[in-house]
Amino acid sequence: MKYKSFSPDELEYDPIAEQKKRRGKKVANLKKNEVLKEKGLHKDLSSSSLKIFGPDYFFNYEMSWLKFNERVLAEAMNPKNKLLERVKFIGIVCSNLDEFFQKRVGGLKRQQLAGVNTLSVDGQSASDQLKVIRHEVMNMIETYRGCFFNELLPALAEKGIKIKEYDELSDYQKKVSDRYFTKQIYPIVTPLAVDESHPFPFISNQSLSFAIELQHPKTKEKHFARLKIPANRPRLIQVHRRGNKVVLVPIEDLIRTKIDEFFPGMKVLSAHMFRVTRNASLDRNEEEADDLLETIEDELRERKFAEIVRLELDASMPKHIKKYLIKNLNINWNDVYEMNGTIGLVDALQITNLSGFPRLKSKHWTPVQHPVLRHEIDEERPSIFEVIKQGDFMVHHPYHSFELTTQQFVEEAAKDPQVLAIKQTLYRTSKDSPLMHSLMHAAEEGKQVAVLVEIKARFDEERNITWAQKLENCGVHVAYGIPGLKIHTKLTMVVREEASGLKTYCHIGTGNYHPDTAQLYEDLGLFTCNETIASDVTDVFNLLTGYAPEQTFEKLMVAPRHLRKQITGLIEFETEEAKNGRPARIIAKMNSLEDPVIIQKLYEASQAGVQIDIIVRGVCRLIPGKEGLSENIRIFSIIGRFLEHSRMYYFHHGGQHLYSIGSADLMHRNLDARVEAITPIEAPALKRYLQFVFNVYLRDNVQRWQLNTDGSYTKLTKKKGEKKVSTHKVLMNHMKDSLSPIPAELR
Known part of the structure; x- marks a missing residue:
């Protein structure tokens, strides 16, 4: 023309x-x-x-x-x-x-x-x-x-x-x-x-x-x-x-x-x-x-x-x-x-x-090694499996090193002759991921390796397809998930043959197995060999690779079949506690709060008198502080040098103080259209650490915004006489100060 x-x-x-x-x-x-x-x-x-x-x-x-x-x-x-x-x-x-x-x-x-x-x-x-x-x-x-x-x-x-x-x-x-x-x-x-x-x-x-x-x-x-x-x-x-x-x-x-x-x-x-x-x-x-x-x-x-x-x-x-x-x-x-x-x-x-x-530029931050894995230069590096056997521990990225914890977990499993099987979900990872190379090496060494690759991860489809093909070429069992659902859960399990029999070690996280974004995204991960949780994680993988539509779980909250009902039940429990004059409290942190039914339940809880604080980085459809609807709900957002990405939940639950972390936001897509997993945090020291983190978020007077009833946000600033609290600086300083001795709250 x-x-x-x-x-x-x-x-x-x-x-x-x-x-x-x-x-x-x-x-x-x-x-x-x-x-x-x-x-x-x-x-x-x-x-x-x-x-x-x-x-x-x-x-x-x-x-x-x-x-x-x-x-x-x-x-x-x-x-x-x-x-x-x-x-x-x-x-x-x-x-x-x-x-x-x-x-x-x-x-x-x-x-x-x-x-x-x-x-x-x-x-x-x-x-x-x-x-x-x-x-x-x-x-x-x-x-x-x-x-x-x-x-x-x-x-x-x-x-x-x-x-x-x-x-x-x-x-x-x-x-x-x-x-x-x-x-x-x-x-x-x-x-x-x-x-x-x-x-x-x-x-x-x-x-x-x-x-x-x-x-x-x-x-x-x-x-x-x-x-x-x-x-x-x-x-x-x-x-x-x-x-x-x-x-x-x-x-x-x-x-x-x-x-x-x-x-x-x-x-x-x-x-x-x-x-x-x-x-x-x-x-x-x-x-x-x-x-x-x-x-x-x-x-x-x-x-x-x-x-x-x-x-x-x-x-x-x-x-x-x-x-x-x-x-x-x-x-x-x-x-x-x-x-x-x-x-x-x-x-x-x-x-x-x-x-x-x-x-x-901001002063460069170098993630620290988790205290439980620390050793002197002339000492042999402790086996991550021996450390996990001593008790659950939790990593907090990017404050803790991804390379020296999550990546080490997979690398050590790939080399360990006692490891028989490794299974992992892959939603997003880097172009040249060391974890993927470790999994390929493990398969070449004769270990049973299965990877659930989510090829529907938006804008990462091509990269994930490439990794899937490379993994298959090395003998890895690759599955592409379930039609109509995205595999969004962040799970790794390692089966190891030990003197007492087979033992399963797990990592359950809130973020992707991506060594690059782990330097910028704030995320949590639990390492455990708890038998019940390990059994649940095994069942999640069986659900993803086989046929198990009626699968149930003892401790994990798993979407899409169970998570919505369980979250709803926890909110309703707090609502009933408040109606009966007993203490009731909900604190949650997520990327987005969108699901209409969950929002309705939170409104009902607020009307009953439940005190609710929610930290939402991005989208929030709930209207807080509205008379007759949500006076007891406060919505905050933390914005700063790191991208807040972790999902954390707390319910008072009659004094049981239930804490959990996982991959799911309270969104329709996470509850009904994705495979997600949220794990309870049961070790008292780890619960105390999550309480500490929540307290930092809710006291922040540098990076915190509050959502108003009209949809606008107000930046919360330090009042006269208040101590300056900046979430990312507080947590970085906390990790630096924890180098010696090992703080009890991290174990």
């Missing part, structure tokens, strides 16, 4: 109608699947006697998620944080928005396209939510970009980190840039023209591109071309470094300056950046799939070509080029987010990785 300029009147185009027209049967099937999904949800709710509905009882999920990102953005705007930490939070805000559009906005657009009219539990349609989302995101964009360009970039320049355009460089720096362009950029960039023989090119997800308008100097004909900025080159190119002074030039500015070299003989009229985000919320029918692995591989291919849910572009782009892009990308104006200046600030994270500048 030859490019031409379009006048506003020529672009009467409805992409939604066009998609419906083109898809036909596919849209009808999509609508059917969405309706069935919604009916399934309503069946769960009605069977649990949900009696409440609407905005008087629930916050909107999407708005609550955006409020979470606002709290992250507040860290970028906080002048008390180190400068490069503030830049890091800008990158995280943008990364979060990318995922939000791919998953949440993508899902809402699918509902809209399919004509699904079911309202959310807070009473909004998909169209209603998309309108509010756009308004909130526009405000967020204005805030984070203002912070980055008006505050952080000038502050970086003052500290010696300068980001310059090509024309601002010195002659020497221009020579460095020219050489880099010639050697590292020009050979790998492919300009793509659009004309009769070249259709409009496919634009890959989250890629940065130039929309270029060209003119033939003789014929005066205008043409369109797209030039993709190579993702395998740094976004910011270092052209000068001397001591603590560095000059960086954006790759797009260097390409824009040299753009004539890609089109000799043509006149470049304009070149402006744009970036697309594609839908990652795709439909799959696992129940009808003959091969789940093949189904996921098909989904990955489909995702590559999925609908665009957001177009970010340079606001100074000529209007007729904007319209041309909108038509050819098959979207409408509501999906367009115009910005002045550079786009794709997720790449600001590159700045934080600059070497040097320690004063601009």
